[in-house]
Amino acid sequence: MTELGERALQREIDDNRRSERRLIPQALLALLIVAAIVFVRQVYFL
Amino acid sequence: MTPADWGNILETILVVVLVIFVALGIVPVLMMAYQFLLIPFHAFRNHYRKAAPYLPNVAVIVPAWNEGAVIGASIDRLMSLEYPEGRLRIYVVDDASTDDTPDVVKAKALQYPGAVFHLRRDVGGEGKAHTLNHGIRIVLSEDWMEALLIMDADVIYLPDSLRRMTRHLADPEVGAVTAYIREGSTEKNFLNRFIAFEYVLSQIGSRRAQNVLGALACLAGGAQLHSRFNLVDIGGAIDTSSLAEDTVTTFKTQLAGRRVVFEPYAVVLAEEPLAIAALWKQRLRWARGNVQLTKRYKDVWFRPSRKHNLGSISFGLFWFSVFLLPVLMILSSIGLIGLLLLESNLASEVFRILWVTAACTYIYTMLLAAQLDPVTGRSSWREAILFPGLISIVIMVSALLPGFFEVVVPAWFGFHITETGLFLWTLFTYIWISVSMLGAWLTKAVDGTRAGRWLSPLLTYIVGYGPILCAVTFDSYIKEARGAAMVWDKTEKTGRVMG
Known part of the structure; x- marks a missing residue:
């Protein structure tokens, strides 16, 4: 493996690791929508 | 004590038992929620810190039986993977094919000398594991191979997928x-779209959660990369005694103290069934395999170990909440109906807890899953919404928004529901969780008929795709209890997947 190739592969690993951070806002957004629906239920239907 | 006192005690005991039944029905819902709540933790608990650039000599074993339509293109695509030349060898194990598979593979062996090999089994039909073992024996007899990739003949590896897998073996x-x-048919029908979304849930969703827990339930049959050391250590062969050889391999690896990693950025396209009957056949094999493994690994469940995480409480609950799902659904219905017939006020309370939990879990998982794979999320948005089925969604809305279907909607049309009507509606909502499996059976039954062309998709959207998988699990109990023959039915492939 050339040094250049190795650097590119390591960069790809780092990029993928950083991409996983997106999971946090994605989950929070989904939770926020659930919370909004539960809020509507509590306020208007109970 | 008077007979009336005894009656009260018995009724109280019965109510407690029925409430427990309903509570058991909530367990799989909570486990689904737990899994999807674990997913964001993959941002911190993943294997990338220990991964490194690593491109070992990879031997690819491709089991092939009458794959003439797809094998040539598969080989070409494998040879065009972004992987160093000379570090990849393809061994096609031809399981006594009767079509032009041998000719196609031999032509490819000439086209790619030293990289493509045709291995012929003269007596075939024993199943995928036997076919794989034929190739593994030959590959292990040489020192060249450092990692072994097991795949299916029809799947397509995206160009960067293999190198994204090998980096973890560093x-x-x-x-x-x-x-x-990923479901990769170029023209997807309704069932392919459901399967596509199911794979988002079960793979880039659930398997990320399993990475976090450090215990993986199953290596995908069409994409499993083993280190040579691991392959030799687990016996140098794939298990041939069950219908779930992929899961056995996954368990053996972890029980030996090694990790199994799911790599979400290595994407492999696969062709999945177009018809319910074919899906049923495929999933029945998987589900029966799981029944066999549940028995085989009875000493593993709920027994935490320092060596592996398969015995953790979380993993055990995951496994059994899927394995026992039909039983839990039926118990839940029995509990609700029992409480209703006892005229217990708890009936409506526990019903609401069950279905509100289900609704919140469903909304959260669907919204998160759609973001995990936006391409599939866009192409399968209808199937994502209707995954549990239209009827279940109506029940979820009625639990979430009390009075909406019973009072608000009838009022829009200027009428109100009578007490009898309300009782029947309540009864229906209580039993639906179990009846949905009968609906799934009906969907399968009509699938092969003339009307099935339009009725089968319609019923799937109404009854739901989830209940179909649940009914298959129930069917697997029956087949295993009856000791039905273990037939390795190959799923028909037509080459609809294009990379």
Whole structure:
């Protein structure tokens, strides 16, 4: 493996690791929508 | 004590038992929620810190039986993977094909000398594991191979997928790596779209959660990369005694103290069934395999170990909440109906807890899953919404928004529901969780008929795709209890997947 190739592969690993951070806002957004629906239920239907 | 007192005590005991039944029905819902709540933790608990650039000599074993329509293109695509020349060899194990598979593979062996090999089994039909073992024996007899990739003949590896898998093997603690199998048909019908979304849930969703827990349930059959050391250590062969050889391999690897990693950025496209009957056949094999493994690994469940995480409480609950799902659904219905017939006020309370929990879990998982794979999320948005079925969604709305269907909607049309009507509606909502499995059976029954062309998709959207998988699990109990023959039915492939 050339040094250049190795650097590119390591960069790809780092990029993928950083991409996983997106999971946090994605989950929070989904939770926020659930919370909004539960809020509507509590306020208007109970 | 008077007979009336005894009656009260018995009724109280019965109510407690029925409430427990309903509570058991909530367990799989909570486990689904737990899994999807674990997913964001993959941002911190993943294997990338221990991964490193690593491109070992990879031997690819491709089991092939009458794959003439797809095998040539598969080989070409494998040879065009972004992987160093000379570090990849393809061994096609031809399981006594009767079509032009041997000719196609031999032509490819000439086209790619020293990289493509045709291995012929003269007596075939024993199943995928036997076919794989034929190739593994030959590959292990030489020293060249450092990692072994097991795949299916029809799947397509995206160009960067293999190198994204091998990087995890740089860590000697890792024994095997699997990839994200994505439904890849160019023209998807309703069932392909459901399967596509199911794979988002079960793979890039659920398997990320399993990475976090450090215990993986199953390496995908079409994408499993083993280190040579791991392969030799687990016996140098794939298990042939069950219908779930992929899961056995996954368990053996982890029980030996090595990790199994799911790599979400390694994408493999696969062709999945077009018809319910074919899906049923495929999933019945998987589900029966799981029944067999549940018995085989009875000493593993709920027994935490320092060596592996398969015995953790979380993993055990995951496994059994899927394995026992039909039983839990039926118990839940029995509990609700029992409480209703006893005229207990708890009936409506526990019903609401069950279905509100289900609704919140469903909304959260669907919204998160759609973001995990936006391409599939866009193409399968209808199937994502209707995954549990239209009827279940109506029940969820009625639990979430009390009075909406019973009072608000009838008022829009200027009428109100009578007490009898309300009782029947309540009864229906209580039993639906179990009846949905009968609906799934009906969907399968009509699938092969003339009307099935339009009725089968319609019923799937109404009854739901989830209940179909649940009914298959129930069917697997029956088949295993009856000791039905273990037939390795190959799923028909037509080459609809294009990379």
